[in-house]
Structures are given as structure tokens and as C-alpha cells.
Amino acid sequence: MSKMSWSQVDLIREAFHYQSRFDGATMVFKIDFPITDDPGFPYLMKDLALLARTGFRVVIVPGAKEWIDAVLLEHGMVSNYVGTTRITTTQAIPFVEMAAFHVGARFMTGLSASRVDAVIGNFVRAQGLGVVEGRDMENTGTVDKVLINAIRRVLNEGMVSILPCIGYSPAGKPYNVPSDEIALAASTALGAVKLFIVSVHGGLRATDYALPENIAVGENHHILKLTPHEAEAILKHNEDKPLPELRLALRASRAGVERVHIIDGREEGAVLRELFSNMGAGTMLYADEYEAIRALKSADIPDILRLMEPLMRQGILVRRRGEDISEKKADYVVFEIDGSVHACGALHDWGEGQGEIAAIATDPACVDMGLGRYIVRYLIDRAGQRGLHRVFVLTTHTQDWFEFLGFIECSIETLPAKRRHTYDHHRNSKIFALEIENQDKQC
Ligand SMILES: CC(C)(COP(=O)(O)OP(=O)(O)OC[C@H]1O[C@@H](n2cnc3c(N)ncnc32)[C@H](O)[C@@H]1OP(=O)(O)O)[C@@H](O)C(=O)NCCC(=O)NCCS
CATH class of the missing domain: 3.40.630.30 (Gcn5-related N-acetyltransferase (GNAT))
Structure with missing residues (x-):
């Protein structure tokens, strides 16, 4: 067997350091749908399974937008939007439910391959958005309450909780709730120490945006970390760009999530690198008490x-x-x-x-x-x-x-x-x- 190098030993030390620091901590992963189609998806699931097996409490919020679009299209329906929010009609909601649970099942299947149990649940109480800008939002809802006791029961058993983008009213009416809203509400309600926003865009590059002064930029123009204040300044300087991940990260950070990581889920080991080493490839937003x-x-x-x-x-x-x-x-x-x-x-x-x-x-x-x-x-x-x-x-x-x-x-x-x-x-x-x-x- 070949001898272990010092850099490998250092890496193991670093991993143990982070593992002991976050042991038993809740982490929420909001993962966009296109990641589930990527060849690297099984590896991402393997890494999340590893975290769940080593004492982290893992909550997954799958984004399902593209799959919902595809399912609706297949059934001859096209969605209308108010801003970026889909109007989910009464005719569409059964198909949206089906699509959302199908995406959840992709995650469950991925975790099963690593023999980690998962539960897709009705963990979100929702309420209808009502009429917005004069448009009836029908079955589009927002988070009324995250049912944290139910989620905690699942996590206490060492299982992974999966929260599809569907919530239910107290009377059992289903609503399509944006997964960003669910990720935000779940992270704060569960007191998550971290929210990972996993997309195909990943961390921010300085070359892509107009940056305010004094933003620290690492190798390859990579923005490693930002305070909420800096994130706000970037959004202000780039009003013409959508930057949905940064917007969500900022909201979560302002709501009290200490660390929010924006990573590219297609990069092998992206979650582990971001979590266990200080060489993460994503952009981290950190609550700045200063x-x-x-x-x-x-x-x-x-x-x-x-x-x-x-x-x-x-x-x-x-x-x-x-x-x-x-x-x-x-x-x-x-x-x-x-x-x-x-x-x-x-x-x-x-x-x-x-x-x-x-x-x-x-x-x-x-x-x-x-x-x-x-x-x-x-x-x-x-x-x-x-x-x-x-x-x-x-x-x-x-x-x-x-x-x-x-x-x-x-x-x-x-x-x-x-x-x-x-x-x-x-x-x-x-x-x-x-x-x-x-x-x-x-x-
Ligand atoms: C000492 C002082 C600055 C602490 O301010 P604070 O904003 O309440 O401090 P923090 O919230 O960071 O820390 C609070 C903790 O320190 C403890 N603490 C506060 N004053 C303390 C004291 N004099 N001795 C020991 N512990 C003390 C509190 O019980 C609390 O403990 P907990 O976290 O286990 O509940 C504040 O009490 C104060 O203004 N004191 C008078 C001025 C002074 O002594 N200044 C220092 C001389 S330069």
C-alpha cells in the first residue's frame, strides 16, 4: 500500500474538524431539477447519503420547474406566470402534484442506492396566494407553516426528509408552492446551520457581474464568500440579471441562516468540498455579525x-x-x-x-x-x-x-x-x- 501524503493527512484532519463541528446539525439542500438529469447526480446522492449516515440531518427540497413544464406540455397545458410565479390552475394541479412527487422519487431512488432511507412527505402547510395583480393564482400557494415535528421525527430516525413543491391547506387542498419558498421556510423553521442552493449555475464569477468595490475574488475570478451587505450591493449593481440563487441566498441569510452555499451540483464532490474543506468551489453567504x-x-x-x-x-x-x-x-x-x-x-x-x-x-x-x-x-x-x-x-x-x-x-x-x-x-x-x-x- 502506498504511503499517505501530508496533503492527504491534512485533508483528513480538515474533514474531521468540520465533521465534529457540524455533527447533528440540520442542513437543507435545495436542488434544481436539471441536476437530476446530470450524469453526476448519483454521486451527489451518494455524498448526501454519506452525510446522513455520519450524523448530519439532511433535508432535500427538490426544484421541479422544468419537469412540471414538460408534464403539463405533454397534457396540452401551458402555464401563465405573474412575474416568476406560475399560475397553477385547478386543471393543472393533479399533474403538478404528480410531477413534483416524481422528482422527489428520483432523490429517494438515488439515496436507496446508498441504502439510506428517505421520506417524501406532506411536511408543508400552505395557503393560497389568492389574487395577485388582478390574476387569480388558483392552486398556487405559499408556505403557511413548516411541520417541523413531522420532519424531525423523520430526521431523528436517521432518514432523509424530502419536501416536494406541494403544500396542503388544513382542509387538504393541494397548492403548488415554489421550492425556493419551501427551502427558505424549512431552513429557518428547522434552525438549519446551512442551506445549500444546488443548481447548474453554481458559485458566482467576478467576470460575469458588475462588482462593487472591495469584494474579495479568488482563483479563476471566483467569488468565494460574501456578506449579506455585499450580496445586496451585487444585486443592486446587476439589476438587469435575474440571479435567482443569490436572491434566495440573501433572503435566507437575512432570515438568520448562518451560512448559505451556492454550488454547481454537476461538479463532482461539490457538497463535500464546500463542507469539509476551505477549498469549496461555491460562493458562500455568511451572516456577518460585524x-x-x-x-x-x-x-x-x-x-x-x-x-x-x-x-x-x-x-x-x-x-x-x-x-x-x-x-x-x-x-x-x-x-x-x-x-x-x-x-x-x-x-x-x-x-x-x-x-x-x-x-x-x-x-x-x-x-x-x-x-x-x-x-x-x-x-x-x-x-x-x-x-x-x-x-x-x-x-x-x-x-x-x-x-x-x-x-x-x-x-x-x-x-x-x-x-x-x-x-x-x-x-x-x-x-x-x-x-x-x-x-x-x-x-
Ligand atoms: C460585560 C459586558 C460588556 C457584557 O456585555 P453583553 O453584551 O451582555 O455580553 P455578551 O452578550 O457577549 O455575553 C454575555 C455573557 O457574559 C456573561 N457576563 C456578562 N457580564 C459578566 C461579568 N461581569 N462577568 C462574567 N460574566 C459576565 C453573561 O452572563 C452572559 O453569559 P451567557 O452567554 O452564558 O448567558 C456588559 O455586561 C457591560 O456593559 N458591563 C459593564 C462594563 C464593563 O464591565 N466593561 C468591561 C470593562 S472594559
Whole structure:
């Protein structure tokens, strides 16, 4: 047997790392119909079966548009649309149901080949769209409710749940529901850690679109990852292009799905590569908790003084005046929600490669929502980007919290000389520090 190379060993390590990180997590795969006709489809099913067998909870939402079109055409029916939404007539709905379940069965057959059980179910409660732009949408519906308990029962048994693009009213009336809507609703209702949008288009290439500034582009002009904010900017710069995958990804991301991956289902191993290595071939949209953090403006100073005042009065924070903050304005950041400031913090560079994290305060109405942690992490990232190797804090009341964030108590001798000289011995704060290279795993 030939010896394993280091790169193979690294790959195995990486796979174990991701496997343990996502073990037991729910992942939703919205897979377009043309993928089921591709020669690579059995391999895609094999990979999803592998995930289901190794502890991931797999939910599949098949897109069936092209197959529904073909079935309707075969029966002499052509669909009308309002925008991109099909009007499913009362005559068409039995054929649409048949087509949707046929597509679901393709997935079930693919999984059976890997001996993984799957259930195609009536997991979606639907309601009719009614009249849209003056047109009766008849049997076209939208998601009323995803029946998560039923889906969870299937997943708990280690089986794969398949959600065809049909939902039922409480009275049992069938509705054709766009698979994008089902994928979106299922991902959020099930708290999926990931939504995969699997199409024949795959990840975005920078050469195909007008890009706003500062979008990171990888090899072959490939856009590896985007924040929702960046995705929004791309959609705005390319209004003439449909970009349905990016639109769905953005909606899912805004609805709270942490990671949405747009991949090409015809590429062998695309799901596994995207999931288990950092060399994925798709485009990932990731919820950016830093999005709400921005630089301090002069107009914010009264707001952060309002946050800090009770803490300064109690001696938890060092007293600062508006002028002190204004002088070091560039060091400060604020966390803004709906236009108002709810937390703040600062990073002061004291030289010798060290920065002080200070003035961390969260609005009492927003405690335990992660704002303080986001600000600290943001400031640690900022310190790293500025080439600092260590951040420290001086605290009288909050040592446990900083320890929880990975900071370690240290002595005054470890501070840069300038800070040692301004240290207030009367206040006698404890000193905690974090080496930047370790922050990734600790915070
Ligand atoms: C410390 C502080 C910034 C935390 O803000 P936050 O936005 O609530 O923080 P997060 O949501 O990220 O973290 C909350 C967690 O930390 C814990 N925590 C909060 N304050 C703590 C403290 N003083 N000691 C230990 N743990 C603390 C909470 O119990 C919570 O734990 P949980 O996630 O297990 O429920 C906030 O309480 C505050 O403004 N304190 C006063 C100012 C201060 O001490 N600043 C630091 C000196 S620079």
C-alpha cells in the first residue's frame, strides 16, 4: 500500500474538524431539477447519503420547474406566470402534484442506492396566494407553516426528509408552492446551520457581474464568500440579471441562516468540498455579525456617554469626558441596531505591538445578546489587521467575562512602557491579555 501524503493527512484532519463541528446539525439542500438529469447526480446522492449516515440531518427540497413544464406540455397545458410565479390552475394541479412527487422519487431512488432511507412527505402547510395583480393564482400557494415535528421525527430516525413543491391547506387542498419558498421556510423553521442552493449555475464569477468595490475574488475570478451587505450591493449593481440563487441566498441569510452555499451540483464532490474543506468551489453567504459595528461619529458621543455614565458612576469604567472620547474618536466603534447605538468599545494602540481594549459597554436593555462579545472580537480582529500581536484589558469588575473570552491574567510588567507609566495604582485594575494568534479558537 502506498504511503499517505501530508496533503492527504491534512485533508483528513480538515474533514474531521468540520465533521465534529457540524455533527447533528440540520442542513437543507435545495436542488434544481436539471441536476437530476446530470450524469453526476448519483454521486451527489451518494455524498448526501454519506452525510446522513455520519450524523448530519439532511433535508432535500427538490426544484421541479422544468419537469412540471414538460408534464403539463405533454397534457396540452401551458402555464401563465405573474412575474416568476406560475399560475397553477385547478386543471393543472393533479399533474403538478404528480410531477413534483416524481422528482422527489428520483432523490429517494438515488439515496436507496446508498441504502439510506428517505421520506417524501406532506411536511408543508400552505395557503393560497389568492389574487395577485388582478390574476387569480388558483392552486398556487405559499408556505403557511413548516411541520417541523413531522420532519424531525423523520430526521431523528436517521432518514432523509424530502419536501416536494406541494403544500396542503388544513382542509387538504393541494397548492403548488415554489421550492425556493419551501427551502427558505424549512431552513429557518428547522434552525438549519446551512442551506445549500444546488443548481447548474453554481458559485458566482467576478467576470460575469458588475462588482462593487472591495469584494474579495479568488482563483479563476471566483467569488468565494460574501456578506449579506455585499450580496445586496451585487444585486443592486446587476439589476438587469435575474440571479435567482443569490436572491434566495440573501433572503435566507437575512432570515438568520448562518451560512448559505451556492454550488454547481454537476461538479463532482461539490457538497463535500464546500463542507469539509476551505477549498469549496461555491460562493458562500455568511451572516456577518460585524455588520452592525461601525466607527464612532461625533454625533454618537452623547449616546455612548449615556451608556457609560452609570458604569462610570459605579467605578466599573474609568471616567471619560466627551472631549477625551472625541480626541481618540478613531479608536472607538459602536454597535448600532435600527439606527441607535446599543454598545461601544475602543482599541488604543500603545506601541510595542500591543493594544488596549477599553470602554466596552452594552446597553442594559441588550445584555446577553452577544453585543459585548462581537465588539471585543471585532477589536481583536482590528488589532490583528494592524499588526498587533497582543491585546490587553484593565478591569476591576469584569475579569470572569474576559477569561470566558480567552483572556489570561498577567502582570503589569507585560504592559508596554507607556501604559505602565499611566497605570492607576490607586484603581488597582487587574490586567488580562490575549495573544492575537490564538484568538481564533478562543473567542
Ligand atoms: C460585560 C459586558 C460588556 C457584557 O456585555 P453583553 O453584551 O451582555 O455580553 P455578551 O452578550 O457577549 O455575553 C454575555 C455573557 O457574559 C456573561 N457576563 C456578562 N457580564 C459578566 C461579568 N461581569 N462577568 C462574567 N460574566 C459576565 C453573561 O452572563 C452572559 O453569559 P451567557 O452567554 O452564558 O448567558 C456588559 O455586561 C457591560 O456593559 N458591563 C459593564 C462594563 C464593563 O464591565 N466593561 C468591561 C470593562 S472594559
